[in-house]
Amino acid sequence: MKVIKKNIAAVILLICMVLPLGCKKYLNLTPLTELTGNNFYKSKGDVEANISSIYLKFFEKINESWVIGATGESRSGEAFAISTHEFYPSRRVVEVLGNNDLMTVITGAGSGSAWSGFKFSLITNWKGYYQAIQGCNILISKLKEGVPNLSENEKKRYIAEATFIRCFTYFWMVRLYGDVVYYTNPYQSEPLPRENMVAVMKACIADMKEHVNDLPWTFQDPALRGLRASKGGALALMMHMNMWNAGFDDAAANAYYEETVKCGQELLSQNGNAYSLLPLERWPEVIKGRSEESLFEFYQSINYSDKINYLAPFGESFLGYPYKFPAAKYQTSLMAFRGAYMEKLFPRDLADKRKDLWYVDIYANNGRFMMPKFAGNIYASGNEDQLADNSFLIFRLSDAILLHAEALAELGRDPEAINSVNLVRARASAIPYDIGQGPLKDFIFLERCRELQGEGHAWFDLVRTKRILSQRWANHPLTLDQFNRGAWTWPIDSEALKDNPLMTLNDYWTNTVGI
Known part of the structure; x- marks a missing residue:
């Protein structure tokens, strides 16, 4: 994106590198001022650069794998690979997806496997999404504290934009994983359990409703x-x-x-x-x-x-x-x-x-x-x-x-x-x-x-x-039993358990085959 080319190195370091996953790690961050030489969020340009980097972080996450294909019609079995094509060994993964055999899709996508280029295992790791969410939380906090030379209308618009990205990211994650860890604090230090997805969406709807008219x-x-x-x-x-x-x-x-x-x-x-x-x-x-x-x-x-x-x-x-x-x-x-x-x-x-x-x-x-x-x-x-x-x-x-x-x-x-x-x-x-x-x-x-x-x-x-x-x-x-046990979700990487005693994985996938 052209606007993303304006990102500054400090923002990319902030959003893309210093937010490791695992509750105590990705929720307990070094204060922003210590990361930026105490000179960040001093102008509209700083806010623009920061918000652009958050968009970039989300884009990088969905650009790293075939997540769009893996969550479309192919998963319900409507697509097939052309057996006469030289790339059939890799593209036949669409038929494995169509059987909802995600464990084979993921474990068969390791280095050297036929469809490794699709990098399906990366879909199980929600780290990049939480990096985008954390970036939004920090930006909203700093905007509320006040950024020099921003008008009140500009401040409201940027808060609304960061709120949109945060709500959209939670929406995206809910559809992939079901229940998710939900937080809006800029520096959440305590581990949190996964929250019921309906409650998460209710919170996001209310959040977006409050700010939609500022866009x-x-x-x-x-x-x-x-x-x-x-x-x-x-x-x-x-x-x-x-x-x-x-x-x-x-x-x-x-x-x-x-x-x-x-x-x-x-x-x-x-x-x-x-x-x-x-x-x-x-x-x-x-x-x-x-x-x-x-x-x-x-x-x-x-x-x-x-x-x-x-x-x-x-x-x-x-x-x-x-x-x-x-x-x-x-x-x-x-x-x-x-x-x-x-x-x-x-x-x-x-x-x-x-x-x-x-x-x-x-x-x-x-x-x-x-x-x-x-x-x-x-x-x-x-x-x-x-x-x-x-x-x-x-x-x-x-x-x-x-x-x-x-x-x-x-x-x-x-x-x-x-x-x-x-x-x-x-x-x-x-x-x-x-x-x-x-x-x-x-x-x-x-x-x-x-x-x-x-x-x-x-x-x-x-x-x-x-x-x-x-x-x-x-x-x-899916059968009703499979549906109720979460067969419609995507597996969650066990890395999410790290440093978070309250975290759980998706039962259907952990009780079928470990990832």
């Missing part, structure tokens, strides 16, 4: 669009957190749906103003990043000398020539989605521009299947076997619109829900929803699968709606 709808500099916390991104985060809790807190589900609708209505009021659903023909702008459709994303470009991990984004495995070079190596894609799954999403007899613009041989059960949906970050020609950019689309407008539709349907407000889901379908020149296309709630779920395929939402949608328990919705569903 701008958008930025004057288009280079910052989607890359920095905005009011739209915060509203989308609040919608996601409410919908997550609705799936696990049955007694309060309607209240969460109401909050989601409220946030969605406010966000949709900006459709065509601060944010827009772009015509589908302009999709390359969306996947490239920083478009009017982006609510929040992580972006890096080789043009800025950023470190690009070509295995980290989802789409690279689902492309071949002419979208990947050299041609001789990529006559087929490396992975594909099952034809039966694609027919469920996109029936053959129904028109939908997404079928034409995002896919090649959409129903093929072989390497002819490709997803040009993700081709925008691939070199257009030559012999480069890598990406020019890494764009992780976290929240975009159509995602929020469909969450809004889902919450309305759950509240029985079907006409309004249909209006929202049809906004997305109209952009795709697809026929509007009618009852002949199935129950509305199921249709909205499938519309999210269609619209957001490969963007890291499908597994979590299956989990929070409990559809992961049904063969109808997942190729390899």
